[in-house]
Amino acid sequence: MGMEKLLNQWLWPQEFWLPPTITWHDIDEGTTGGSRQPLPRDLLVVFPLALAFIAVRFAFERVVALPLSRKLGVFDRVQVRVQPNPELEAFYLKKKKQFTQHELVCLEKQCGVRLREIQNWLRLRHNQDKPSNTKKFCEASWRFTFYLIAFTAGLTFLINTSWFWDHRECWRGYPKQPVAESHYWYYILELSFYWSLLLCASVDVKRKDFKEQIIHHIAxxxxxxxxxxxxxxxxxxxxxxxxxxxxxxxxxxxxxNYAGWKKTCDSLFIVFSVVFLGTRLFVFPSRVLYSTFMESLEFFKPFPGYYLFNGLLLVLQALHVFWAYLILRMVYKFIFLGKVEKDERSDDESDVEEEGEGSSMEEECCWEQTRETLNSKLVSLANNCVLNNLTHQRRNMNSRLPKAR
Incomplete structure (x- = not known):
């Protein structure tokens, strides 16, 4: 009991987390009578549940998602395996793609391999690390399954509640509000799922908005x-x-998209864009943020936790604006190009970028060879010019000698 009291004083001071004149005891009294009582220690259950989510995910990807990918025709490009080279492998693992032309020249002298061969080896080695379409399909199918179940269950739990239609009811009687068992598990399972996403972020497919995704998960x-x-x-x-x-x-x-069903992908993307822009840029700021910033003050005075809560909501809204920008770019491509060329939040390296990278490497290599050839020809040309001048002067001198005699 002494340790629990100490933790409550340091981690859960009521002056920070609750409005003035409200104590944790008030919340306990308000959630009696068969309703669940929200306590901080309840959140400890999310860590084993997050590990359970990870285990279920790997089983789902192998048992359900992988056979489904084959039925839908997901195609993986065959990657050319590079020849083992310890020195180039060590250089690649250290630098990845962050290397300069000078470093490649030094590596050429160190390994005794031509510059063009080094560039081709690094490009092929990078392609080996690119995730396959099957892997990306399995990850997307797992998230799709959870989000669909969570949305269906959440809508079922909330559609008959008073605060779903009138957001002022979110604050009426606060903090003495009972918590239904279904809402408790909806909360705990969502929190456990996001913990599992955060724990698997290092092994999942990294996308262009990887940092924003990490910030989103933490927020x-x-x-x-x-x-x-x-x-x-x-x-x-x-x-x-x-x-x-x-x-x-x-x-x-x-x-x-990974299965190659372009028309279906484009149709779903348009529906997603409408729903995303409507919920994240209209409903969320005009209804939720307005309620948390303004309507809540009708029922209690602001306190430190109030500012923290709204600050985190603003972080989410900033991410919504960032992703809306990417989505609008894709919508622009869809309208003017007739299709969605690629996912703006796709992997770090797309196929087009990869081909451009390879062509740029080859152009640099060809330029190096052309420059060396040009230098050698200029030197030989200069030497020939000097020799021709000397020969011409010698002939003139020989032609003048008889006349002088």
Missing amino acids: TISLISFSYCANFIRVGTVVMLLHDSSDFLLESAKMF
Whole structure:
């Protein structure tokens, strides 16, 4: 009991997490009578659940997603394996793609391999690390399955609640608001899933918005954890439902994109764009943010946790604007080019970029050879010019000698 009291004083001071004149005891009294009581220690269950999600995910990808990818016709490009070379392998692992032309020249002298062969080896070695379409399809299918189930369950749990239609009900009677068992598990499973995504971020396919995704996962985990501890569960369930409503559409579009079903992918992408822009740029700021910033002050005075909660929501909104920019770029390509050429949030290296990289390497190599050949020809030409001048002068002198005699 002494340790628990000490942790409550340092980690969960009521002056920070709760409005003035409200204590943790008030929340305990308000959630009696068969309803669940939101306590910070309840969040400890998310860590074993996150590990369970990871185990279920790997089983799902092998048992369900992999056979499904074959039925849908997901095609993997055959990658050419490079010849083993310890020195080039060590250089590649150290530098990846962050190397200069000078470093390649030094590596050429060190290994005794031509510059063009080194560049081709590095390009092929980089291609070996690119994830296959099957791997990307399996990851997208797992996220699609969870987001679809979460959205369906969340909509079922919330559609009959008062705060789903009137956001002022999110704050009425706060913090003495009972928590239903279904809302508790909706919260815990969503939090566990985002923890599993964060733990697997290093082994998943890295995309162009990798850093933004990490920030999104951290902000989401912080929001869900804080809102549960402070009993902001009502508005928290609305935020999670808004996010799930477009996420499963995006993942389904990715699945059909990897399978080569372009028309289906384009149609799903248009539907996703409409839902995303409507929920993230209109509903979220005009309804949720307005309610948390303005309507909530009708029921309690601002406190430190209030500013933290709204600050995290603003971080999410900033990410929404960033992703909306990428989506609008894709919509522009779809309208003017007739199709979605590539996912703006796709892998770090697309096929087009890879081909451009290879051609640039070959151009640099050809330029090096051409420059060396040109230098040698200029030297030989200069030498020939000097020899021709000397020979011409010698002939003139020989022709003048008889006349002088």
